[in-house]
Amino acid sequence: MRKKIVAGNWKMNTTLEEGVGLAKDVNQALSKATPKCDVIIAVPFTHLASINAVINPTKLGLGAENCADHKSGAYTGEVSASMVASTGATYVILGHSERRQYYGETSEILKEKVNLALANNLTPIFCIGEVLEERENGTYLDVVKKQIEEALFDLSAEDFSKLILAYEPVWAIGTGKTATDDQAQEMHAHIRSVIASKYGKEVADNTSILYGGSCKPSNAPQLFAKPDVDGGLIGGASLDAESFMGIVNAF
Ligand code: 13P
Numbered sequence: 001m002r003k004k005i006v007a008g009n010w011k012m013n014t015t016l017e018e019g020v021g022l023a024k025d026v027n028q029a030l031s032k033a034t035p036k037c038d039v040i041i042a043v044p045f046t047h048l049a050s051i052n053a054v055i056n057p058t059k060l061g062l063g064a065e066n067c068a069d070h071k072s073g074a075y076t077g078e079v080s081a082s083m084v085a086s087t088g089a090t091y092v093i094l095g096h097s098e099r100r101q102y103y104g105e106t107s108e109i110l111k112e113k114v115n116l117a118l119a120n121n122l123t124p125i126f127c128i129g130e131v132l133e134e135r136e137n138g139t140y141l142d143v144v145k146k147q148i149e150e151a152l153f154d155l156s157a158e159d160f161s162k163l164i165l166a167y168e169p170v171w172a173i174g175t176g177k178t179a180t181d182d183q184a185q186e187m188h189a190h191i192r193s194v195i196a197s198k199y200g201k202e203v204a205d206n207t208s209i210l211y212g213g214s215c216k217p218s219n220a221p222q223l224f225a226k227p228d229v230d231g232g233l234i235g236g237a238s239l240d241a242e243s244f245m246g247i248v249n250a251f
Pocket of ligand 1: 009096168172173174175176212213214215233234235236237
């Protein structure tokens with residue numbers, strides 16, 4: 001059966017000292033809790049090794065927010081999947097809309113990143129989602145289908161089964177405007193049917209599909225109650241241990 005997961009995406013926030021403090025707070029809160037889901041934090045590259053040293057990996061998973069589309073070499077400023085893995089991190093967010101929008105990441109580039117992440121035993125948290133115009137003109141289901149097909153459908157069923165997907169409607173990210181639970185459910189069921197059409201029902205049923213976009217302790221319970229919503233990818237609310245734990249405890 002697929003896992004329930006709440007993952008934080010810290011984005012470009014916190015100094016090293018602040019980040020280690022936040023990770024310790026989340027770790028501490030989890031040490032006293034028995035959450036009904038897996039909990040992951042995805043943090044800036046600079047923080048990975050230090051945070052890995054202070055968390056209990058059986059309670060809290062650690063991931064990067066990106067990795068390079070090349071294995072190694074003359075790519076100044078890039079961080080490879082093997083470098084991420086060498087810090088002790090085991091997850092990596094790929095295809096976040098902010099990477100697609102501001103850094104020109106295409107499906108071709110993302111394909112390389114997914115392959116390199118898997119080759120280094122990192123679990124990709126692969127993001128998909130439509131922009132407001134696509135929501136309003138009614139093409140959103142097709143847009144997300146295409147994002148999945150283009151970047152992921154060259155994978156074997158075995159490799160596809162290692163992925164976590166995250167549906168993040170771009171119009172809901174950091175805007176305070178959450179998708180309704182019915183909008184999330186419609187898309188998550190659609191994503192599962194797209195997966196089933198290529199890899200079969202069993203793979204589709206076993207894939208965790210997270211919702212992201214202005215998820216908060218107040219709206220998480222309704223969203224997570226939907227049958228195809230397997231948890232959340234949390235931006236702003238993951239920067240405060242108490243609100244992040246409020247979302248974890250929504251399960
Ligand atoms: P917010 O929760 O801040 O809307 O961000 C969502 C997100 O982009 C997580 O990856």
